[in-house]
Amino acid sequence: MKKISILGSTGSIGSQTLEIVSEQGDIDVVAMSCGHNIGLFEKQIRKYHPSLVAVWEEKDASDLRTRIGDLQTEVCYGLDGLIRVATADAAEYVVTAIVGMLGIRPTIAAIKAGKKIALANKETLVTAGHLIMPLAKEYQVPILPVDSEHSAIFQSLNGQENQKINKILLTASGGPFRGKTKEELKHVTLQDALNHPNWSMGRKITVDSSTLVNKALEVMEAHWLFSVDADQIEVVVHPQSVIHSAVEYEDGAIIAQLGTPDMRLPIQYALYYPQRRPLSGARLNLFELGQMTFEKPDYETFEGLQLGLDAMREGGNMPTVFNAANERAVALFLQEKISYLTIAEIIRASMEHVTKIENPNLEEILDTEQLTYEFINNRW
Numbered sequence: 058m059k060k061i062s063i064l065g066s067t068g069s070i071g072s073q074t075l076e077i078v079s080e081q082g083d084i085d086v087v088a089m090s091c092g093h094n095i096g097l098f099e100k101q102i103r104k105y106h107p108s109l110v111a112v113w114e115e116k117d118a119s120d121l122r123t124r125i126g127d128l129q130t131e132v133c134y135g136l137d138g139l140i141r142v143a144t145a146d147a148a149e150y151v152v153t154a155i156v157g158m159l160g161i162r163p164t165i166a167a168i169k170a171g172k173k174i175a176l177a178n179k180e181t182l183v184t185a186g187h188l189i190m191p192l193a194k195e196y197q198v199p200i201l202p203v204d205s206e207h208s209a210i211f212q213s214l215n216g217q218e219n220q221k222i223n224k225i226l227l228t229a230s231g232g233p234f235r236g237k238t239k240e241e242l243k244h245v246t247l248q249d250a251l252n253h254p255n256w257s258m259g260r261k262i263t264v265d266s267s268t269l270v271n272k273a274l275e276v277m278e279a280h281w282l283f284s285v286d287a288d289q290i291e292v293v294v295h296p297q298s299v300i301h302s303a304v305e306y307e308d309g310a311i312i313a314q315l316g317t318p319d320m321r322l323p324i325q326y327a328l329y330y331p332q333r334r335p336l337s338g339a340r341l342n343l344f345e346l347g348q349m350t351f352e353k354p355d356y357e358t359f360e361g362l363q364l365g366l367d368a369m370r371e372g373g374n375m376p377t378v379f380n381a382a383n384e385r386a387v388a389l390f391l392q393e394k395i396s397y398l399t400i401a402e403i404i405r406a407s408m409e410h411v412t413k414i415e416n417p418n419l420e421e422i423l424d425t426e427q428l429t430y431e432f433i434n435n436r437w
């Protein structure tokens with residue numbers, strides 16, 4: 058049996074990881090965590106029998122203990138709880154399906170405990186990639202990409218590190234507002250932004266896809282995962298989301314991974330790599346698809362993409378400022394407290410405000426996050 062822990066089992070990636078567990082039948086979930094959705098969490102605990110679980114708040118932990126008093130499962134909470142789940146003794150893999158920078162410390166703890174990381178939580182690499190990647194090397198644990206584009210790149214590289222490549226072609230759907238002008242984006246609603254054309258995902262990443270901030274985060278994620286510079290990563294808008302990304306080799310050959318928009322494949326690939334396993338579900342039918350199209354991104358209208366690339370080029374703690382500002386701005390947008398275009402405005406203002414730190418350590422990254430939040434809280 059393969060033994061795994063899941064950080065964020067109640068979310069989109071977490072739930073699909075559990076679908077893989079059910080379908081494959083040879084994975085044991087030894088520990089898992091959620092935030093606040095303890096109704097769904099209880100059902101998952103009863104079905105998958107982890108021996109350790111964590112929730113975010115103490116009151117939810119005590120509620121959950123009452124709900125599952127008939128089981129042997131230990132319930133813990135808070136950051137310590139997340140770290141306990143991430144380092145659970147029996148686990149060989151940790152699926153980081155939690156959203157946001159909150160994933161940094163549990164991921165670091167998991168690496169130090171020698172766990173293989175199936176990484177969905179891109180915010181951790183964006184903000185702390187310079188700490189995470191060397192740490193993973195030191196502890197000899199693989200960071201296996203779950204993000205669909207990065208899994209596609211990983212598959213196109215055939216798992217071999219240090220292959221000489223010309224560039225990565227990172228595909229983007231373009232989101233629900235592809236082709237719109239800035240003027241037209243002034244009055245789009247939360248429901249409009251949550252209406253992704255191809256993928257069904259958590260709310261935060263769905264908004265990120267609509268602003269193309271997701272693509273900026275993914276460029277940074279690819280930089281850390283595959284040791285490529287910014288100018289070797291080309292964002293290609295591909296509205297059908299069929300080519301999940303590609304690699305151009307030195308001889309001009311382009312190798313890509315294609316498929317239906319189904320995150321279960323990259324999750325399964327990460328957990329079984331280098332093995333491929335059967336997987337249920339719809340197959341890509343090229344005749345039904347008919348055609349694939351490609352466009353350049355509109356960096357002016359989707360300012361978040363340009364700001365992310367600027368933050369990456371600036372380096373230091375700027376990706377953290379970019380990411381933290383986006384996390385807070387998207388949270389405000391999800392609460393319908395700010396308008397859509399204010400997301401990019403908040404990111405830009407934060408990047409102008411927060412002082413740059415070269416090569417930040419973990420404490421400085423977390424301080425930068427707090428400073429960014431304080432700046433935003435005082436102004437919006």
Ligand SMILES: NC(=O)C1=CN([C@@H]2O[C@H](COP(=O)(O)OP(=O)(O)OC[C@H]3O[C@@H](n4cnc5c(N)ncnc54)[C@H](OP(=O)(O)O)[C@@H]3O)[C@@H](O)[C@H]2O)C=CC1
Nearest residue numbers: 065067068069070091092093094113155156177178258259
């Ligand atoms: N969804 C997708 O298809 C893809 C997602 N990703 C990345 O994967 C990560 C997860 O995304 P997704 O599954 O969509 O997100 P969801 O919002 O669907 O799920 C997030 C998970 O994190 C948990 N969580 C949130 N806040 C806390 C907290 N304070 N303490 C503990 N747990 C918490 C949630 O718990 P609860 O709901 O119980 O509060 C939930 O289990 C993100 O980094 C995203 O960018 C990458 C590629 C594709």
Ligand SMILES: CC(=O)[C@@H](O)[C@H](O)COP(=O)(O)O
Nearest residue numbers: 204205229230231232266271
């Ligand atoms: C499924 C997945 O990996 C998402 O990150 C997806 O890429 C979002 O699509 P776009 O950001 O390309 O709209």
Ligand SMILES: [Mn+2]
Nearest residue numbers: 204205206275
């Ligand atoms: Mn992606």
